[in-house]
Amino acid sequence: MCGIVGLFLKNEALHAQLGALFKPMLVEMTSRGPDSAGVAIYRDPVADHETKFSLAHDDPAHDWDSLTQALADALRGQASVTQRDTTALLITDSDETQVRHWLAEHAPAVRLVGSGQSVEIYKETGLPEAVYRRFDLEGAAGQHMIGHTRMATESAVTTAGSHPFATGADLCLVHNGSLSNHNRLREQLKRKGVTFGSENDSEVAAAYLTWKLRNGVPLKQALQDALEELDGFFTFCVGTRDGFAVLRDPIACKHAVLAETDDWVAMATEYRAIATLPGSDRARIWEPKPATVYSWGAQGLDIEATDAPPSTVVPARRRAAAGGLH
Amino acid sequence: MNAQVESGGAASSANTLDLQAQGLREVNRTLHQACAQAVDGGNRTHWSVTHPLGQHAIACGLDQALAVDIQGHVGFYCAGMNQHAEVTVHGHAGVGVAENMMSGLVRVKGNASQSAGATGHGGLLVIEGDASSRCGISMKGIDIVVGGSVGHMSGFMAQLGHLVICGDAGEALGDSIYEAKLYVRGSVESLGADCIEKPMSDEHRATLAELLRRADIDADPAEFRRYGSARKLYHFDIDKAADY
Numbered sequence: 001m002c003g004i005v006g007l008f009l010k011n012e013a014l015h016a017q018l019g020a021l022f023k024p025m026l027v028e029m030t031s032r033g034p035d036s037a038g039v040a041i042y043r044d045p046v047a048d049h050e051t052k053f054s055l056a057h058d059d060p061a062h063d064w065d066s067l068t069q070a071l072a073d074a075l076r077g078q079a080s081v082t083q084r085d086t087t088a089l090l091i092t093d094s095d096e097t098q099v100r101h102w103l104a105e106h107a108p109a110v111r112l113v114g115s116g117q118s119v120e121i122y123k124e125t126g127l128p129e130a131v132y133r134r135f136d137l138e139g140a141a142g143q144h145m146i147g148h149t150r151m152a153t154e155s156a157v158t159t160a161g162s163h164p165f166a167t168g169a170d171l172c173l174v175h176n177g178s179l180s181n182h183n184r185l186r187e188q189l190k191r192k193g194v195t196f197g198s199e200n201d202s203e204v205a206a207a208y209l210t211w212k213l214r215n216g217v218p219l220k221q222a223l224q225d226a227l228e229e230l231d232g233f234f235t236f237c238v239g240t241r242d243g244f245a246v247l248r249d250p251i252a253c254k255h256a257v258l259a260e261t262d263d264w265v266a267m268a269t270e271y272r273a274i275a276t277l278p279g280s281d282r283a284r285i286w287e288p289k290p291a292t293v294y295s296w297g298a299q300g301l302d303i304e305a306t307d308a309p310p311s312t313v314v315p316a317r318r319r320a321a322a323g324g325l326h
Numbered sequence: 327m328n329a330q331v332e333s334g335g336a337a338s339s340a341n342t343l344d345l346q347a348q349g350l351r352e353v354n355r356t357l358h359q360a361c362a363q364a365v366d367g368g369n370r371t372h373w374s375v376t377h378p379l380g381q382h383a384i385a386c387g388l389d390q391a392l393a394v395d396i397q398g399h400v401g402f403y404c405a406g407m408n409q410h411a412e413v414t415v416h417g418h419a420g421v422g423v424a425e426n427m428m429s430g431l432v433r434v435k436g437n438a439s440q441s442a443g444a445t446g447h448g449g450l451l452v453i454e455g456d457a458s459s460r461c462g463i464s465m466k467g468i469d470i471v472v473g474g475s476v477g478h479m480s481g482f483m484a485q486l487g488h489l490v491i492c493g494d495a496g497e498a499l500g501d502s503i504y505e506a507k508l509y510v511r512g513s514v515e516s517l518g519a520d521c522i523e524k525p526m527s528d529e530h531r532a533t534l535a536e537l538l539r540r541a542d543i544d545a546d547p548a549e550f551r552r553y554g555s556a557r558k559l560y561h562f563d564i565d566k567a568a569d570y
Contacts (some may be wrong), residue, residue, distance in 0.1 A: 252459060252478075255421060255439070271420055272380035272401050281398055285418055287439055287458050290478065 001151035002176040003029025004163075004265040006244045007277075008239045008296045014263055018043075021139030024276035025268060026147045027129045030270060033149030036162040037131040038123025040172045040239045043142030045118040046091050052101065053090040054114040054121040054161065054166075066087040067107055073226070074102055085134045087122050088158070096169075111160060111197060116170030118241060119242070123148075123162040144297070146267075148174035154182070155199040165206030167212045170241040175202035176269055177234035177254045182221040185229070194273040205230055223247050223293050235288075237267055243297025252290035259283040265296045337374065340371055340395060346377035350392045352382065357385055357394065361411075364390035380420065385413050391430070402439075408449060424451045427468055440477070443470045454542040456496050459496065462489040465506055470542045471541035481553075482518065490537050500553055504560055508553040511533050511545060520559035524552045 005025040009015055026037060044054045046142035055064075064081045068090060070078040077094035092099060096115060122135040128149045132138065145232055148163035155161050159248070164172040179185075182201035185208060190196070194207045208230065212222035219238065226236075227250060235254040238245045246267050248256055258270045266275050271285065288294050294319045342358075343353045353375055360370050368533075371443075372405040372407075375396045378384055385394050388411035396404070399417035406425040415423070418436035427446040429475030437455035444460070446468025448550030453470070462470050467486040474491030482498075494512035501518020507530070517523075534547040558566065 134484075252440075257420075257439070269402060270380065271399055271418070272382075275380040275399065281417075285399065286437070 001153070002163075002271065003032035003269045004147070004174045004176045004235065004237050004267070005029060005148040005269070005273050006146040006174075006239070006246070007129075008265040009142075009263065010265065011172060011263040012021065013209055015143055017142045018142045018145060019137045019159040021141075021264075021277060022147065022164045023129075023132055023138050025266070025273040026149060026216060026275040027269050028276055029147075029269060030128050033151045034127055035152050035157045036123065036150040036159070036242040037128035037148065038121065038162045038164050038174075039132070039135075039137060039145055039147040040114065040119055040121045040164045040174075041140055041142050042118045042139065042170070042239065043120065043140065044079040047093075048117075050091055050093050050117075051096045051099070051115055051169075052117060052120070053086045054119070055103070055111060056086055056111045056113050056123075057088070058086065058159070060086050062086075062088075062110075064090075067110070070100065070106065071102055074106075075099065079086060084122065084136060086098070086124060087135065089120060091247070108240075113165070114172055114242065115168040116168075117218060117237065119166075119170045121164055121172060124159050125157055125162065125163065125176060126307045144239070144243055145173070146174055146237050146244055148176075154178050154201040158198065161200040161203070163202060164239065165200075165203050167206045167209040167238070170239075171209075171213065171219070172239045173206040174237045174239075175205055175234055176256075177232060177249070179230055179232035180207060181231040183267045201232070205234065207235070220246065220293055220295075225255065227291050235269070240295075240297075243295060245293055245295035246288050247293050248288055248290050250291040252288075256288050257285060258288055259285045265324065291294065329405075334395055340372040340374040340393075342374045344375060344376045345384070346379060347383060351415055352379050353384065355384065357388060357392065359516055361388055361390040364392065378417070383418070383478075385411070388413070388430075399436070408432055418455070422448070423453075424468075427451060437474070439469075443468050443471075446470070448487075450540055454543070454545070456493065459493075462487075462506070464491065469540075471480075471537055471543055473541075473543050475512065478515075479518070481506060481521070484508070488533070488537055490534065490541070490550075492543060503553075505555060505557045507533075509537075509550045510553065511550045514553070517553065520556050521553055522556045524554045526550070526552050 042051045068079045068081040075094040082089045127147035163174040164173045179201040182204040186204045225268045235256045236247045259266045261283045266274045329568045344445045366372045371381045372393045378398045382400045383403045386406040386427040389409040390512045394413045397416045401420040403422045405413040408430045409428045410430045415434045419434045419438045421439045422441045424432040429449040429451045433452040438457045440458045440554045441460045442457045443451040444463045447466045448548045455472040455475045456474035457472045461476040461480040463482045465484045465487045478496035481500040483502045485504040489508045491510045497515040498518035500521030503521045531547045
């Protein structure tokens, strides 16, 4: 099961309503994933010399101010923090890698769930509506969001096992499906120095993309490589600084639907999540093809942003679906 | 296909059910009650369902000759198990439309998602737009006419009935097919295991013409090719054990 949703607002006049428009989409997917929920929202970009970190701690009463002060003192930089329930946004001008290392050493109970210029990742266990309320997202403004409702199959119901998973600066992944070669792939990635925070199969997909991107592979190519190297079934939605990308495995047994109007582009596991959007009954609606990368506004993908879906389609190598299903 | 929600089906003379206001269960309960009353000669047989909002299992399990017009896009399994009723979706349909249909007519004015008409035993399913993958999977006597194209693995293990595709077919058409007959006007990306092209006789053209007439789809039967089972796979053959 699991449900995934993405919303990209083309009409700037709607940006103030992003959180309000996104909420019913996520909540509609509750029956597909009542265990946990999470979203990535892209908003309030920090200055070029700064980085925004999404940090999480199991205790909502965690002393983020002291942590932030200690980090600023140790790294001799500026740092500020804003707390939302179990998540805190840390903005600092210190070097990103140094921050990561400092946190790992001095605050091992803090999970670094995302980083970049504008991305904020919020996720928790519980019903999607409750999670959304905890992080005060209904009034959120911005251009785009992706989200996930989880019904755990491959690993435990924990906050760390919830989606989205960060895959690099301002990049994150939500996944519907399950991977069958995640244990082997996790071991291979560990040997290459990639670290993991859960036993979750989707985290392995995210780590795989992270590793590819870290080695200079463009996101589009990394997604196409994923078609070859990830065994299992999946629909991915990848959030980027400028938009989002969608990819289904070659057999495409996990549902996915895309819709577009002059005002927005939406992606969901099921159309009923999109039906909540204004103008959905007049939207152009289609099902993404298997093994094909779709993207909007994603300059980081090295794909031309366009509002005409056929030209945003990047066909990847198709594997014959026949023969494997007997 | 750019099927937008259109209002249709003489909604003004129909009894209207607003799914957004009444909820899915109430809509289906009302339709089932109408089926029960129709047995006694009740005349509330034409229904219009508004604001379907992509919800699942709308108008499932109808077993009398109601006419139901659904004014918008529907979710999964719409009109599943249908018997005798005529259900029209004035929009797109999600996964498994008319799944396990027994008889009657289900018409989708837009596109249909995966597994349209899966396991259907009878009746006619018309998809005026495109259908996604696995259209007619394991069909057992249903007739399916698709105005556009179908995705991969369509007609997988299709046992009986006709699948008419006025556009193109995706890869692995008719994989492991039994005795269903497939007619394709456009190109076939690839044929699945044990599916072969077969000659078109006058008898086949007549059958096809009648299916297109019933589906109210304008296409020339002479432009179609026929595909079916080579019958090599479903009889166990030790020499082909590796293929199973």
